[in-house]
Amino acid sequence: MDDWRRALPWFVDKAFSYKNVKKYIQGIALHWYADGIVSSKSLDVTHDRHPDKFILYTEACKMKAFSGIHHGSWKFAESYAKNIVEDLNHWSTGWMDWNIALNMEGGPTFIHNEVNSPIFINASKDEFYKQPMYYILGHFSKFIPQGSVRFEHKCTNNNLSVLALKRPDGGIVVVILNKSYKEVPVTINVENGKSINLNVMAKSIITAMYW
CATH class of the missing domain: 3.20.20.80 (Glycosidases)
Known part of the structure; x- marks a missing residue:
């Protein structure tokens, strides 16, 4: 098809x-x-x-x-x-x-x-x-090579579109699109109780990657 x-x-x-x-x-x-x-x-x-x-x-x-x-x-x-x-x-x-x-x-x-x-x-x-x-x-x-695997995530802000994947090399990729006209503070909760804090500017996209 x-x-x-x-x-x-x-x-x-x-x-x-x-x-x-x-x-x-x-x-x-x-x-x-x-x-x-x-x-x-x-x-x-x-x-x-x-x-x-x-x-x-x-x-x-x-x-x-x-x-x-x-x-x-x-x-x-x-x-x-x-x-x-x-x-x-x-x-x-x-x-x-x-x-x-x-x-x-x-x-x-x-x-x-x-x-x-x-x-x-x-x-x-x-x-x-x-x-x-x-x-x-x-x-x-x-940032998303062949063999990457998407995993489920939870986003509490409807103004954000989020994609999360694990790369073949073990890295984690999180793509965040801010569709709103306001800057949005974001916290990415990772393993072992750690977190990544960042701000996503209005009408912008960012890609975060970590191991």
Whole structure:
């Protein structure tokens, strides 16, 4: 499957109901479109019914048709961060941007489907411009290597989106997105009664890592 959340879990259930189909399928691919109106619980239900199949987000972008082309958009960056944290907290094993680099108009595209990109390339000046979305992706790709395992956590502030994982080297990674317009003090409780105290600035994201 390579579709939206709206197809979960019924499409997967239907496909796997046919004899011998399940043994030829390793995972379920999803696009992020319409995630805002379809609950992430659909991922939980799908995982619970088919725990031997991975879930992977394979396409995400901000389309010109709905959002326009905007250079330097922090709003787009926040939407990326929020979606990545949510998806990884609900059994997605990864998350991919659709086009990591495009021209200044969001192309080229033969179907006139221009989209925003983490990197815009200005070919006439031989320059490229990293967008806020690019740096948001780094909070995940740089600190969460293959083989990391997500674990459950408890967050008491609804303005924060939090993701916690254990790396293969034993390190703990905590990604915190502050969606509010106010700075939020945060205490991360770790083992042996120890804690880490920090402040997350308004409309910002941080990644904490410790061993």
